[in-house]
Amino acid sequence: MNAQQVILRKMTPAEYGAATEHREAESVRVLSRLMPEEVARERVRRGTATFLPDGLDTAGHHLLTAENAAGDAVGNAWVGPDPHQASGSASSAWLYDIHVFVPFRRLGYGSAILTAAEALVAREGRTALGLNVVGDNEAAIALYRRLGYDVTSMSLRKTI
Template sequence: METQQVTLRKMAPAEYHAAIEHREAEAARVLSTFMPEELARDRVRRGTAKFLPDGPDTAGHHLVMAENGSGEVVGNAWIGPDPGQASGTADSAWLYDINVFEPFRRRGYGSAILAAAEKLAAREGKTALALDVVGSNEAAIAMYRHGGYEVSSMSMRKDL
């Protein structure tokens, strides 16, 4: 597979709204396997409001579009402070979301966006980039492992 390169740029307002709508729908879909759908949608919306109180202008958060060398928008990402570390003391950034648009999937763009997100965090003095991934998302897990990510904690569940 060819090694892709991307450039990150700030989302325009319409891109931000589309990205948040997509992220919330996907997160609610995953959560609705564990709780009623309406509760899942509400929980996801509250999370967005909590972490992005000023939308795309929330301090410390980067909501970015990824463009390939031809200028095509291939995906997006949301990078911000690690929610598990105290404000102002965090040496770790958090990848809240990464998305490769359908026509560009399975072509190396996920890894390219991830690498660009890592560079963005490093430029801000962060020494690590952490994230959560759904356990059933084998393609994403493989991409993260290939990129050098390791499991740092794990939650498990069994429906009774």
């Protein structure tokens, strides 16, 4: 497979709305395994309000659309301050979300978006990019491992 390349640009308001809707629906789907759906929906809504109080224009956050060489939007990403570090002194950034649109999956765009996000973080003087991944998302885990990401913590759960 040829290595894809993307250009990251700020999302338009319409793209931000669609990305938020998708991210929140996916988050509710995952959290609903652990709690009632209505509780999950409220938790996700509060999370968006907390982390993106000014939406698309929240300071320190990059809400990005990835375009390929043909100018097609192939996915998006949300990169911002590492929530595990004190603001103002953080040496790392956080990948809150990455999404490759269905027609462009399994073509190398996930790697391209992540590589472009890493370059953005490096240009800002940060030395690391952290992220969370759902434990059963084997494709994403394989991507992150292939690109050199290491496990830094792990949470396990068993329903009994």
